Every structure is written in structure tokens, then in C-alpha cells.
Amino acid sequence: MLEQTIMAKPADSFSLPQGAAPKLKALHDYWQSIHPDGGGLPGRRHLDPVDIPELLPNIWMVDVKRAPQSSGGLRFRFRLVGTEIVKFTGRDMTGCWLDQVYPDYEETEAFRNHKAVAESGRPGYRKSGVLSNPTRHHIEAERLYLPLAEDGETVDILLIMTLYRGEPPVYQTQRRFKAS
DSSP, X not given: OOOEEEEOOXXXXXXXXXXXXXXXHHHHHHHHXXXXXXXXXXOGGGOOGGXXXXXXXGEEEEEEEEOOTTXXXXXXXXXXXXXXXXXXXXXXXXXXXXXXXXXXXXXXXXXXXXXXXXXXXXXXXXXXXXXXXXXXXXOEEEEEEEEEOTTSSSOOEEEEEEEEESXXXXXXXXXXXXXX
């Protein structure tokens, strides 16, 4: 399986690779359009779901929680999970910590991507297998990671779009994780 990861570097302007899904481009264009006039990153308050209804099913938002300086580190919690994500994974993880849902999350490429976007304030792109179904190698996901910052600087939410390629698993019932 082809794995491609692109993380913007501070001096670079981010652009999606040629051939990236049109929905990813649409979300990236929207994110660029909502940047505040005075500069800095857009915050959650700048994002209006009414502007992007066709993109919402594939969007998820992740809260970025920063540990006190003495302990360092970041922790991520599902803030919102789009209906296509819930349908694909068979569970609604809204309110759950990623490290509680996924064993060894901090050792994954997903964690490294989340951390890179949260720390740099720069978008990221990834095309690879899926963490939610790691044994299903015929499933691929294309993702766009976009930083949001209420103060325009410190990333407090990751706005992520995931598009799946391949058949989703079949679940008898949808599971609901209990947020802790």
C-alpha cells in the first residue's frame, strides 16, 4: 500500500499533492478563506458548518490538550466525528480520548501527524492505511489535517477530513464508546 505523508515546513506554503481528492481541496480552500483579516490561524468560531454541508460527513475535529509545562506532551480527544467516519468505524467516539480508544496510539503515525500539526500550526496530508481497522490492508484513507487556534496562534483543535477507499466493515450494531 502506498503511504504518503506531507507536512508543511515553516518556510513553505502548503499545497495538496496533485491528484488529491476534490473534497480535500474544497476543505483546504474553505480553511484558507476563513483566516482572520489580521493574520494568524482561524479558530473554531470562524468555521461555519452551513458553509460546507457536503463536507461535514467526512470531517472530524480533535481537541488538543496541552499538559502543564512540567510534564510536557499533548493529548487528543474526539470533539466531533462525522457520520461517514462513524459509519466506517462502526462507533461514535465523540468525547473519547484517542489514547484510550486506540492501543499504543502514541506510537502510531497518526499520533505523529496530529502532534506535528498541533505543534507547528501547519496543515498536513496523509494517504495510507487506517488505524481504526489496521488488519484490513485493502482499505486506504486520504486525510487532510488543518489547525485551528482560538487565539490565532496556539493550536487547540485539529480539523481533519478523512476519505476512505475500500469497503467499510459490516457491524451488527453501532458501538458507542463511553467518554471518560
